[in-house]
Amino acid sequence: MENALLIGLSRQTALARELDVIANNVANVTTNGFKARDARFREYLMPVAQANAFPLPDRRLSYVIDADTPLDMSAGAIEPTGNPLHAAIRGDAFFAVQTPAGERYTRNGAFEIDNEGRLVTSDGHLVLGQSGPITIGPEETGVSIAPDGALLTSQGERGRIRLVRFEQPQALENVGANLFTSSGPPQVATAARVEGGALERSNVKAVLEMSRLMDVNRAYTSLSSMLSRMDELQRQAISRLADTNA
Numbered sequence: 001m002e003n004a005l006l007i008g009l010s011r012q013t014a015l016a017r018e019l020d021v022i023a024n025n026v027a028n029v030t031t032n033g034f035k036a037r038d039a040r041f042r043e044y045l046m047p048v049a050q051a052n053a054f055p056l057p058d059r060r061l062s063y064v065i066d067a068d069t070p071l072d073m074s075a076g077a078i079e080p081t082g083n084p085l086h087a088a089i090r091g092d093a094f095f096a097v098q099t100p101a102g103e104r105y106t107r108n109g110a111f112e113i114d115n116e117g118r119l120v121t122s123d124g125h126l127v128l129g130q131s132g133p134i135t136i137g138p139e140e141t142g143v144s145i146a147p148d149g150a151l152l153t154s155q156g157e158r159g160r161i162r163l164v165r166f167e168q169p170q171a172l173e174n175v176g177a178n179l180f181t182s183s184g185p186p187q188v189a190t191a192a193r194v195e196g197g198a199l200e201r202s203n204v205k206a207v208l209e210m211s212r213l214m215d216v217n218r219a220y221t222s223l224s225s226m227l228s229r230m231d232e233l234q235r236q237a238i239s240r241l242a243d244t245n246a
Helices: 002-027 206-245
Strands: 040-046 061-068 078-080 087-090 094-099 102-106 126-129 150-153 156-160 163-165 193-196 198-200
Touching (some): 002 206
Parallel strands (some): 087 198
Antiparallel strands (some): 078 198, 094 126, 094 163, 150 156
16 A cells, blocks of 8 residues: 555656646747757666565566656747847757856847847847857947858948857756756857847747646646545555454
């Protein structure tokens, strides 16, 4: 009975984790450049130790444990916005930005110009060019972003937006609002291209995520009810054993 409760609890914990992942995906359906995550689990068998001298060996018990929540790196829809400071990436790459906590990476190209004339993200983080931050003078006009990431104005090229890639982008960790960090060093993204005047939307498939949310919620509720019944059976068994011994 105890083993059955523990196995059920491990499954319930896994379902709760999956609900959190799906809920976060649904909450970011309209977030530019957002990459959905998936919940993955694996079987954990107990006992891992073996004692062949036992006349009756222990039964193998199958638990559920959280394996990973990798990023879905499929591209979101790219939509023209008409804003010359907006940029979308076509290919395997990220924009590099400077934050108070250090260098971070994003697919959100909703850029703007701050009060000091610097190219920044919608959160105010500096967009890094190949030679550092990119600055535009107040008198400059005709701003556009070329496919190679070059930011062009009436004064010529003002800098080239830095694009980076990672060997294992699925392992990137979320930091704050739509930013990522990596334990490994980034590489130069030579194959990716930038589409100016456009934004990459979230790659979350809203209908699919809502369907998953209902399925997981239904499974969680059903499992919770089953565990409650098993706990009640255990209480009744203990009570009857106590009455018999008395």
